[in-house]
Amino acid sequence: MDLNYAPEDREFRATTRRWLETNVPKHDLKTLDERKAWHRKLYEAGYVGMLWPKEYGGWGTTPMRQAIVQDEMARVSAPPTINGLGIGFIGPTIIVHGTEAQKQRYLKKILTAEEIWCQLYSEPNAGSDLASLKTRAEDQGDHFVVNGQKIWTSSGPIADWGILLARTDSKVAKHRGISCVLLNMRQPGVEVRPLKQITGSSLFSEVFMTNARAEKSDLIGNVNQGWEIAQTTLGFERGGNSLGRVTRYTTAFNQLVKATKELKRGGRPLIEDGAVRARMGRIYADLEVQRYAALRVLSALQKGDAPGSASSITKLSYTEFEKRYYELALAILGPFGHLMVAREEFEEVDSSSGEPGTFATAFLWSRAGTIYSGSSEIQKNIIGERVLGLPKEVRADRLKA
Amino acid sequence: MDFSFSSDQLLLKNSARAFLDEHCKPTAVRLLWDDPRGESDTMWKEMAQLGWLGLSLPEVYGGSGLGMVESAILLEELGRAAYPGPYWPTVLAAAAIEAAGADAQKKRWLSAIATGDARATLALLDADLDWDPAAMTARAEKAPRGWALSGTKRFVPWAHVANVLLIPARALEGPTLFLVDPSAAGLKLSPVQGMDLSTRWVQIDMDKVPAAADAVLGTPGQAAPLLSSLVRRGAVGAAAEMLGASRRCLDMAVGYAKVREQFGQPIGSFQAIRHKCAEMLLEVENSHSAVYYAAWALDAKAEDGELAASVAKAYVGDAARKVCGEAIQVHGGIGFTWEYDLHIYFKRAKALEPMYGDADYHREQIVRRVAR
Numbered sequence: 001m002d003l004n005y006a007p008e009d010r011e012f013r014a015t016t017r018r019w020l021e022t023n024v025p026k027h028d029l030k031t032l033d034e035r036k037a038w039h040r041k042l043y044e045a046g047y048v049g050m051l052w053p054k055e056y057g058g059w060g061t062t063p064m065r066q067a068i069v070q071d072e073m074a075r076v077s078a079p080p081t082i083n084g085l086g087i088g089f090i091g092p093t094i095i096v097h098g099t100e101a102q103k104q105r106y107l108k109k110i111l112t113a114e115e116i117w118c119q120l121y122s123e124p125n126a127g128s129d130l131a132s133l134k135t136r137a138e139d140q141g142d143h144f145v146v147n148g149q150k151i152w153t154s155s156g157p158i159a160d161w162g163i164l165l166a167r168t169d170s171k172v173a174k175h176r177g178i179s180c181v182l183l184n185m186r187q188p189g190v191e192v193r194p195l196k197q198i199t200g201s202s203l204f205s206e207v208f209m210t211n212a213r214a215e216k217s218d219l220i221g222n223v224n225q226g227w228e229i230a231q232t233t234l235g236f237e238r239g240g241n242s243l244g245r246v247t248r249y250t251t252a253f254n255q256l257v258k259a260t261k262e263l264k265r266g267g268r269p270l271i272e273d274g275a276v277r278a279r280m281g282r283i284y285a286d287l288e289v290q291r292y293a294a295l296r297v298l299s300a301l302q303k304g305d306a307p308g309s310a311s312s313i314t315k316l317s318y319t320e321f322e323k324r325y326y327e328l329a330l331a332i333l334g335p336f337g338h339l340m341v342a343r344e345e346f347e348e349v350d351s352s353s354g355e356p357g358t359f360a361t362a363f364l365w366s367r368a369g370t371i372y373s374g375s376s377e378i379q380k381n382i383i384g385e386r387v388l389g390l391p392k393e394v395r396a397d398r399l400k401a
Numbered sequence: 402m403d404f405s406f407s408s409d410q411l412l413l414k415n416s417a418r419a420f421l422d423e424h425c426k427p428t429a430v431r432l433l434w435d436d437p438r439g440e441s442d443t444m445w446k447e448m449a450q451l452g453w454l455g456l457s458l459p460e461v462y463g464g465s466g467l468g469m470v471e472s473a474i475l476l477e478e479l480g481r482a483a484y485p486g487p488y489w490p491t492v493l494a495a496a497a498i499e500a501a502g503a504d505a506q507k508k509r510w511l512s513a514i515a516t517g518d519a520r521a522t523l524a525l526l527d528a529d530l531d532w533d534p535a536a537m538t539a540r541a542e543k544a545p546r547g548w549a550l551s552g553t554k555r556f557v558p559w560a561h562v563a564n565v566l567l568i569p570a571r572a573l574e575g576p577t578l579f580l581v582d583p584s585a586a587g588l589k590l591s592p593v594q595g596m597d598l599s600t601r602w603v604q605i606d607m608d609k610v611p612a613a614a615d616a617v618l619g620t621p622g623q624a625a626p627l628l629s630s631l632v633r634r635g636a637v638g639a640a641a642e643m644l645g646a647s648r649r650c651l652d653m654a655v656g657y658a659k660v661r662e663q664f665g666q667p668i669g670s671f672q673a674i675r676h677k678c679a680e681m682l683l684e685v686e687n688s689h690s691a692v693y694y695a696a697w698a699l700d701a702k703a704e705d706g707e708l709a710a711s712v713a714k715a716y717v718g719d720a721a722r723k724v725c726g727e728a729i730q731v732h733g734g735i736g737f738t739w740e741y742d743l744h745i746y747f748k749r750a751k752a753l754e755p756m757y758g759d760a761d762y763h764r765e766q767i768v769r770r771v772a773r
Contacts, residue, residue: 001403001404001405001406001407001410001470001693001697002402002403002697003402003403003404003694003697003698003701003703004402004701005402006402009402064402253771257771257772260772271772277764277765277768277772278761278764278765280764280767280768280771280772281715281763281764281765281766281767281768282715282764284712284767284768284771285711285712285715285716285763285764285767286716288691288708288709288712288716289687289690289691289712289716292687292690292691292694292709293686293687293690295402295404295690295694296404296689296690298402298404299402299403299404299405300404300405302402302403303403303405313682313683313686316679316683317683317686317687377672377676379679380672380675380676380679380680381672381675381676381679383678383679383682383683384669384675384676384678384679385675387679387682388655388669388675388678388679388682389655389659390655390658390659390667390669390670390674390675390678391659391666391667391669391670392670393670393671393672393675394666394670
């Protein structure tokens with residue numbers, strides 16, 4: 001056990017910090033073009049696609065270095081990269097399961113954010129029970145004709161491409177009739193409607209596909225292999241960027257400390273109130289443990305261990321933590337915690353989504369984490385069955401299958 | 402950066418597990434409940450032979466010179482076995498002697514502790530139950546041939562079997578730590594028994610107990626930093642033991658959920674039970690991260706070492722209470738019976754909750770550090 005950073009990683013951190021100090025945009029990035037330009041700059045500096053193999057345009061460096069970059073970016077509240085799903089899990093899916101032609105066609109443009117990607121998995125009636133999805137892809141020889149509706153699609157309005165799960169065989173058990181195919185979002189048969197969330201912003205959307213066309217050459221793996229592919233790659237989504245995430249929480253905690261010194265109750269600063277102190281201590285202990293856990297995951301990744309089902313523990317841990325965290329922060333701040341516009345007493349904080357705002361924004365966003373990418377209940381099922389080896393539950397759909 | 406155990410550390414863990422599985426079975430733990438001493442001298446000697454008592458002492462005193470990470474590994478296993486005996490108080494007292502003692506004091510006690518010939522304990526809690534050394538109420542007054550100690554020490558672990566008591570008292574110069582003979586005149590030991598029958602506590606009442614001039618550990622009046630560091634070290638050790646007890650409770654709950662059938666199914670197939678077990682595992686894994694991060698940070702003298710010790714005790718105290726409590730719930734009625742072994746580990750975790758500062762105390766320490 002040695003939790004010191006290696007000298008070369010410390011050096012790398014110092015270099016990264018200097019680069020960010022010089023290059024982080026001084027003003028908010030307003031347009032998509034500005035965000036793409038910032039992303040491109042990070043990519044060219046070697047800070048995007050760090051784990052991707054060099055042959056596909058990545059940098060082939062270590063999980064530790066990637067974590068250091070994410071951590072340093074969080075430290076200075078740098079604007080986030082874009083195309084997170086593309087880089088974090090769609091690209092890796094293509095790397096693992098795609099054809100050589102697909103790799104050549106798509107990977108580099110994912111990294112550079114020349115093409116933005118979205119995920120077309122969830123449907124109005126297929127959430128946790130994703131395998132019951134209804135969107136159909138009919139085989140027309142050289143292409144599929146796609147009809148159906150997807151929901152909770154991040155980056156929908158700006159996406160050029162989507163990774164789609166659709167039913168290609170309705171006569172077999174539900175898990176065995178699904179295919180995974182890449183879908184061009186820029187076509188008449190695809191309509192994207194923004195979905196306003198409880199935060200007031202619209203980062204998700206609904207996607208309607210009416211006789212949309214997906215090329216056969218864009219099929220990932222074989223026909224009806226889609227569920228298997230989704231199973232192996234959903235884990236990519238869980239547990240990533242945990243160090244940078246914790247640094248953002250710490251930044252928010254410092255804002256909270258500042259607020260409790262400035263806000264008064266009964267004539268005294270909140271920070272002098274024993275009940276407030278107890279809550280602050282609880283939050284901070286919880287937050288530090290998330291940091292230690294992130295280091296533990298990072299150390300395992302660094303040694304080449306695949307997190308597998310254990311990534312469900314990480315995801316469950318930080319998303320549930322985030323809810324407790326912002327609930328306690330709001331309890332401490334009282335009505336001030338409800339304000340949606342930053343004030344003198346507390347500056348903006350980053351929510352987990354990267355959407356800046358007040359504690360109220362972050363509090364609202366914290367409700368999303370335990371639902372997306374497999375709800376907490378689904379994670380507990382995975383942990384129970386695959387980590388603890390508890391018997392599978394008797395489910396109606398398994399009895400039929 | 403490596404958060405995993407080295408091969409030597411794994412060896413220590415595995416050999417401790419094997420030894421305790423054989424020599425510290427639940428039946429052995431139960432046998433000592435009615436014993437006035439409450440511990441086994443045979444096992445103590447065997448632990449000494451395994452090198453556990455001198456684990457973190459310098460080699461010159463027969464120790465192995467290892468760190469807090471290794472101590473935590475061992476304590477986790479001891480907690481998992483609900484080992485009854487003065488291991489951690491003795492090791493902690495030895496660390497105090499090693500850190501602050503004069504050569505003669507080290508020679509007198511450290512080798513004897515490493516060989517299993519002496520037991521020691523540390524009286525950190527005074528009458529008003531405050532872990533802050535500044536709040537100490539016991540008094541040390543100058544006497545013709547040294548000092549006279551007066552006052553009350555509460556919940557001192559295993560003092561009835563100790564060969565030497567480390568007793569802090571307030572002198573004119575400030576907090577001072579004394580090596581006291583348990584049979585000294587004016588000193589009264591009264592055992593008190595909590596719900597964990599494998600943890601023994603003793604109240605020490607002192608009325609002008611004589612202590613020689615050379616019984617002072619370190620410089621008179623200068624003991625506060627050492628005492629604070631012992632509370633922190635003690636807290637990390639207690640957290641490691643609670644982690645072990647939690648793991649044992651989790652293992653028993655999962656094992657039971659796989660075989661116990663109701664409604665024609667193993668109860669582990671029901672989400673109500675399975676989700677509970679998943680939450681317990683999450684708490685245990687986070688506790689692992691907290692304990693070993695803190696242990697490493699103390700060894701490495703990292704700048705957040707003191708903070709990490711408080712984080713570990715605050716977090717693991719809450720987590721262990723949840724995990725061990727839910728283990729009873731998963732078991733249902735059988736988990737509430739005296740015959741079933743679960744309560745042995747449930748009570749061990751519980752007994753350590755208030756020791757070396759409870760979660761509230763450590764949360765306040767955390768706030769003092771991060772919200773200055």
